[in-house]
Amino acid sequence: MDIEEIFQNNQKWVQSKLNSNPDYFKNLSTGQKPDILYIGCSDSRVTAEEIMGVQPGDVFVMRNISNMVSNLDLSAMSVITYAVRILKVKHIVICGHYGCGGVKAAMQSEDLGILNPWLRNIRDVYRLHQKELNQLSDADQKYRRLVELNVQEQCINVIKTADAQLAIRNGTLAIHGWVMDVASGKLIDLKIDFEKLLKDIMEIYHLDAEKTR
Numbered sequence: 001m002d003i004e005e006i007f008q009n010n011q012k013w014v015q016s017k018l019n020s021n022p023d024y025f026k027n028l029s030t031g032q033k034p035d036i037l038y039i040g041c042s043d044s045r046v047t048a049e050e051i052m053g054v055q056p057g058d059v060f061v062m063r064n065i066s067n068m069v070s071n072l073d074l075s076a077m078s079v080i081t082y083a084v085r086i087l088k089v090k091h092i093v094i095c096g097h098y099g100c101g102g103v104k105a106a107m108q109s110e111d112l113g114i115l116n117p118w119l120r121n122i123r124d125v126y127r128l129h130q131k132e133l134n135q136l137s138d139a140d141q142k143y144r145r146l147v148e149l150n151v152q153e154q155c156i157n158v159i160k161t162a163d164a165q166l167a168i169r170n171g172t173l174a175i176h177g178w179v180m181d182v183a184s185g186k187l188i189d190l191k192i193d194f195e196k197l198l199k200d201i202m203e204i205y206h207l208d209a210e211k212t213r
């Protein structure tokens, strides 16, 4: 990919937007009010906006290796707080994908330096669901299931935050777990029951967010 080509592409894109609406960028510059926070993998094949068919301004996006919501990741925690509290998004989507390199690496023993603590979060997902995963004899099936379970666990990590708990209780926020099948291009809804997940983890993770705000 030629870097110069990107600026030519950008010029063409600007022109095509202006052709369909001369005020396109004027309107875009007035501010953002996205309804969705999308948390996905950095994988170059899983382009957030393109696979959803959405436009600039529609979706607040965070991407990292294997779509993780790590409790100690200041970036992830800030993105969730900003999206829920300030932007007041109605949906948070965790989108994983089959063929995820991070998930694959977490299933292997190679020492990857600074990647180790990041991937350890995925190994923790494996350990949590070890019984189910070890029943799958087919390695590819196990890999695909771990991708799905990782999405589910990251949905739970979103629900652990005070902001998400409050918004779910108020009925203003829904959490979704999706997987993109890179081999077909299709998005699969894992139909995560986030209200049940919230109930299930309340004994340990409940935060009285409404009392402090």
Ligand code: CO
Binding pocket: 041, 042, 043, 065, 066, 067, 097, 099, 100, 101, 102, 103
């Ligand atoms: Co990935």
